[in-house]
Amino acid sequence: MRFIADMMLGRLARWLRLYGYDTLYGIEDDDEIVHVALKEDRIILTRDSGLAERAKRLGAKVFLLSSNSLEEQVKELKRLGVDFRELFPPSARCPKCNGPIGRASKEEVRGKVPSTVYERYDEFYICQNCGQIYWPGRQWREMLKIDKKLRGEK
Numbered sequence: 001m002r003f004i005a006d007m008m009l010g011r012l013a014r015w016l017r018l019y020g021y022d023t024l025y026g027i028e029d030d031d032e033i034v035h036v037a038l039k040e041d042r043i044i045l046t047r048d049s050g051l052a053e054r055a056k057r058l059g060a061k062v063f064l065l066s067s068n069s070l071e072e073q074v075k076e077l078k079r080l081g082v083d084f085r086e087l088f089p090p091s092a093r094c095p096k097c098n099g100p101i102g103r104a105s106k107e108e109v110r111g112k113v114p115s116t117v118y119e120r121y122d123e124f125y126i127c128q129n130c131g132q133i134y135w136p137g138r139q140w141r142e143m144l145k146i147d148k149k150l151r152g153e154k
Helices: 010-018 030-040 049-057 070-079 115-120 138-150
Strands: 002-005 022-025 043-046 061-064 101-104 124-127
Touching: 002 010, 002 030, 010 022, 010 070, 010 138, 030 043, 030 049, 043 049, 049 061, 070 138
Parallel strands: 002 022, 002 043, 043 061
Antiparallel strands: 101 124
């Protein structure tokens, strides 16, 4: 499944990317969202019933979400058949730009991360589009806690 999220769903779009879903986000114009969805065979994610109805009339696939809460949005998507599987690489996409993330050697990130990070960690990942570097630090651990909550684990 490939998605395009409207401007109300930025947090959900970032999480879908982390779960490996190709998810476009950042297009403000509703007509452009519909155009891209149809052209690229993407499912529109929205909370806007007007956008949803217009898109459906034009033949686009739409998931109209009712909740404002990330946790509830994930539950809604699960009911619609979206599988929330392994978080992070090897399937993850960059939460910033939607590019694929791949493993990077420690040597590849030398001079690109703070020296304390370089010394402390051996596991690194890099976005193949924007070059953003990720490692299993504090933010990573916080995301894993949220992941457990989203997937209904204790």
